[in-house]
Amino acid sequence: MTNDTTSPYAALRPAAVSALAGELRLACMRISRRVRFESTDLIAPHHFSVMCRLEESPRTPGELAEIEKVSAPSMTRTVAGLVERGWVERTPDPDDKRQVIVSLTDDARKVLKETRRRRDQWMSVRVGHLDPEEQAVLVRATEILRKVANE
Template sequence: MQNNSTTDLAHRLRPVIARLARRMRQEAGGDLTPTQTAALATISCHGPLTPSELAARERIQRPTATRVLALLEERALIERTADPADRRSSLVSATAAGEALLEAVRERKDLYLARQLETLSDEDLAALDRAAEVLERVLAA
């Protein structure tokens, strides 16, 4: 059972985390949508994947995954190969161009956040370092 203090904290954290995530997406630039960027990152991290595996990992419908993959493939950010376990299916992997794009996006986000953090005191930085550890545990659960 949750008490008021945890509910109040959740109420404060939710919009702050959402706004920070939105701002970092804006700073990332580029012309991929958030869904396309997330799919490419998932393929990079967990690939090669079948389109169905990508849909499940991203919690999107298979037709949506198919459209996203077509756009990523058109831009040469992913490549398809035959699935040796099922010739009716394909496996998708990130290309060197896809990996380079992800690295550039991550770098822009990191630079934006680093600039914001440079304005904080050592005490605030230590608090955020501890908060990052706690949030990592929350997300791992």
């Protein structure tokens, strides 16, 4: 892209890129927060996040703490809460008996599915209220945001 301001595809100047980046980041954070908190009656957001990590593969509490960027004691409390609800189970690590491996239960998988359904429904209602042109912009924006997220 060029800086030719007469072109409808002119590149934004650095200050405008910076302003757009800030606005986009805030909008994404607000949407993310709204979607996360729409289903808190079923599962707390931090529990959902940990369960999604466990859906990828069973992990130790230390691995979960590192991935989630929280302290080990905080993750220990989170895991204990998930065990109490019957959503995760602890098993001894076959390679290191001092460690435990945390994995999802079938009930947890059902909770994840229902939470995702509710979150998708919340978003679907809002996107459904947009006009067709706005929906088309979101289709393109989704492709672009995926590209940005994967850089």
